[in-house]
Amino acid sequence: MSNAKKSVAPVADASVGARDTGKLSHRFQGSIQQVLAFASLLLIVVIFSVLSPHFLTANNVTSILTAATVTGLLALGTTFVIITGGIDLSIGTGMVLCGVMAGVFLTYWGWPIWAGVIFTLLVGALIGFTNGFSVSILGIPPFIATLSMMLITTGLALVISGTAPIYFNDTPDFQKIMNLTIIPGTRFSMGVLIFILMMPVAAFILSKTILGRYTFAIGSNEAATALSGVNVRKWKLAIYTLSGVFVGLAGILSASRLSSAQPTGGLGLELQAIAAVVIGGTSLAGGKGSIIGTVIGSLIMAVLTNGLRIVSVPQEWQSVFIGIVILVAVYLDMLRRRRAAAR
């Protein structure tokens, strides 16, 4: 019996290749998620508008945006970290520390506002960098690494400020960063504008730059990414540092709003920010997510909180409500993913 090699037909057939649903498929998939999230937001807005005529007024809408600004900035930054499959519990207290450092720079040391702002952003970046170092170089799991950073920043904020608020009375223009009215006749403030401007910036970084690309790659399959020759450690470091810059910015705006740095304020904001990211469709397992999703998630959280207050739902029920919304949003997202994977 001979094993003479049989010839093989040359490859030309397109049967192995693009499916008919092809090009639109995954973009559509991602869009479905975002459309759904947006639809939920619209639904919530409509419901509250019906329940109360005071909801959809210009003033209240800007109030909602103002309330969403600080947490929203944290959420934008931490989206990157979560997409890599990590998590950052220190963003809330890190923000508080940055606010305190702004107070140190501007009030204790008398620096000009622009210098204080820049250095506060650097402080935020440093916090992020330290987290990144613990996670990617020392190999500590992100939960633990950022949990300990959370405690460190809480303590530092109290120690540096002497447990008392630091007022920005020497630099009265500082509060303008958050509060300056941009559109006369409305309550639309600079802080909200900054938040809105950071959205396309974050989106651009995530979708168009190498850093954004590697954020997804690392979250999707870190081992394969490393094996493909990408310096995963360096990029993780960069991603956490980027998130830290957002933390610094949030700290500036939060201190600017009250014209004081409150060392005990802002507790629990990290969980709100993470909830916003998750509601927006970013998976805590990593590899998937979007900035639009995070923005919508932040808005949903802010709208819900405000709306429930406007219709005077008792405080206790507000938290129950929001908790259930988060659960439902994540569960629906998991279902959708499971169905997509089983195809």
Next chain:
Amino acid sequence: MATDSTAQGPPSLLRIRGALKSFPGVRALNDVDLTLGYNEVLGLVGENGAGKSTLMKLLSGIYQPDGGEFFLEERPFEPMSPRHSQELGISIIHQELNLMPDLTVAQNIFIGREPHRFGVQSDKRLNAMTTELLDRLGLALDPTLLISELSVAQQQMAEIAKALSYEARVLIMDEPTAALNDNEVDTLFGIVRRFVSPTTGVIYISHRIQELSRIVDRVTVLRDGENVGERNMAETTDGEIISMMVGRKLTGKERPPAVKNQGKIVLAVKGLSTAKLLRDVTFEARAGEILGFAGLMGAGRTELARAIVGADPKTSGTISVHGSEVTINSPADASRLGIGYLSEDRKKLGVLVERNVRENIALPSLASFVRGLTVNTALMDVAAHRYIDNLRIKTPSTTQDLGNLSGGNQQKVAIAKWLLRDCDVLIFDEPTRGIDVGAKEEIYALLNELVSEGKAIIAISSELPEVLRIAHRIAVMSDGRLTTIIPNSEATQEKLMEYATNATTEAATA
């Protein structure tokens, strides 16, 4: 050992001389030579553990050799890392694909090499580059699809495209057709044909012997870490290849003692299928008998065991215990019905390494040691001692941490825990893996004792000599199907390997 064909012949694309690689306790490669010529597809075959993947890991820079010389295009080369090997012109496509499921085809292929300007990269250019590459390779794949949206075959195409995009000279493919249907295999062969040229070559690793003749020019056979021969494909037969793969002399006691208590059918499996691999598996296990399961890695034996005990879901099939059909949805169900399973990965799935001996032994039967509200450790001790004596487990006490015991004794503890549970059917998956020769014999003796007490044992093993040593009847699996069940007296290594590689049609004429 030394090749007889191309010692001083035409220049070779890749030449390995005297490769040596050892790991603690085992010599994986012993003075192996290999030559790949230009314009050639070289098949590389061997049993599990023969050294194929070790050799390939040396070539792709994942391991460093302990000895030997490597030449690429007649020039010495030493790949220090996977990336380095890639740059030198060797592309390897592993069995487990190295892809990021949430990124697109284009993004995966060019990860780490994206065209960018100041850190901003353009998907448009990336997709254009990918389309051009895919066209050149003759692959019809949409670069904008996510990897997670592709079929396994398409994912493999993407991986191949990625490997080829590095301007490789040598392409190494490890079991590429494992998950493909016939159409897809044809397409794959087409790609391989297109790649082979006067400046390139392919090393093709596969256990599907009859496939080789369609694509391979020459074949090199490895066995137990040595090169046992090379043949031109046109001048040899499947039977000869198989013979070379398994052609070792069997030493020691060769056959199991006669069955004493062979009795009733304890476990009957009919038409068992699973979504991923198994197709219509039917067999019976009898009391007093060791039923061996032979086959290559990936044949489905472990999957079969897991499906029987309910660790994985099945899509069809029935299981009967002592004649009555039962429903098993979880290992707890199986355990209650008297079926015990010792998994092949002892440390991960078989024992609790951080816990001590008596806790391990008592684990499946823990409920029976509860008195009142608490677990009675004195009773656990009594039971543990019984088995320590019976199985001659070497441990200073019942409270010794399991991690401190030798591999053989850990295995005995794993066995003891199922004995305590008083199972009628015991499924052993690679019962002597990682255990030294002396301990192996003890385990074999133990198995014989167990069946002489009337138990039924299913022993899955990838070591053909071991299967022949202990099993009264031998079932062979290949690609998810049960290809045969034959009595030990009719079985030889070659025959088992034929069944395992599905070369049965040639068996009669080999």
Next chain:
Amino acid sequence: MNSRTKIATAAGGLAALMIALSGCSSASETPASSTSSTSDAPVDTPAEKPYVALISKGFQQQFWQIVQTGAEQAAEEFNVDITFEGPDSEANVDQQIQQLQAALDKSPDAIGFAALDSQAASPLLQQADDQGIPVIAFDSGVDSDIPLTTATTDNKAAAAEAAKQMADAIGNEGEVALVVHDQTSITGTDRRDGFLEYMEANEPNITIVDVQYGGGDQAESADLAKAIIASNPNLKGIFGSNEGSAIGVVQAVKELGLPDGQLVIIGFDSGLAQTDAIRSGLMYGAITQNPIGIGYETVKAAVAALNGETLPLVIDTGYFYYDSTNIDDPEIAAVLYE
């Protein structure tokens, strides 16, 4: 040295260093965290002037400094010696316990105490009781039966006063809302209930449209207040039950750009931001506790106890209402802090 010796030396040095450092923070050494009044604390003197040791919840914070002032006034008036100490922060339970221990070691005639952690303090208080030393609790007091009395603010009455002022300010009719700091602490619930009960009992034409909780966080309270204001366009006044809540309400008004005085805001406690707001007209007025009274009454009660008088269970140290008209009066200015 071989490595073992090196380690031992290092360990010994480290231990010595730690002992020295802890010694530095112990109450009896640091002058910064304690002070005496007219004369040095006598150690083991026969009955000259009685000596009362006061341990409060903090020391450097202005509030406690004012309490100390009141205590010193009483000491002068009743002719006793006092020491006044407190830990560096309200989180520093260990430090407070050490101070209490040190005070007990001096065998004072009476002790004044505001516990950070009642459980942790109870063995020492028991010791004081066994030695026949009367304990007077102040401010948030102690959760224990041992103190003879507690000198503190009657939060309910203080909040009722706020309600009264609010009612006057809005002409006894209209809609009012509350931003409370929390609903689990006594101060939170007492102040809320005091305000609500007053309105319920005395002002039939005033409607409470909302009560929300902002945790005392300024930003949170600001967002909260904005929602309340948005949904109640006829709102006339808001009561903020502590410093953070009140400042949050002020912030909300600023951000909404409401003209000064359109909304009557009444706050609680003081702090620079609140006092500034009152001066500028953004806030209508606020209730302040009487920290001088707290210090004073504690010492006074100690003296009474030493004289064998029976004491009421609670001594109401009082509160003041202040607004732009009286904020600079000496009486008010004395109890305000920044």
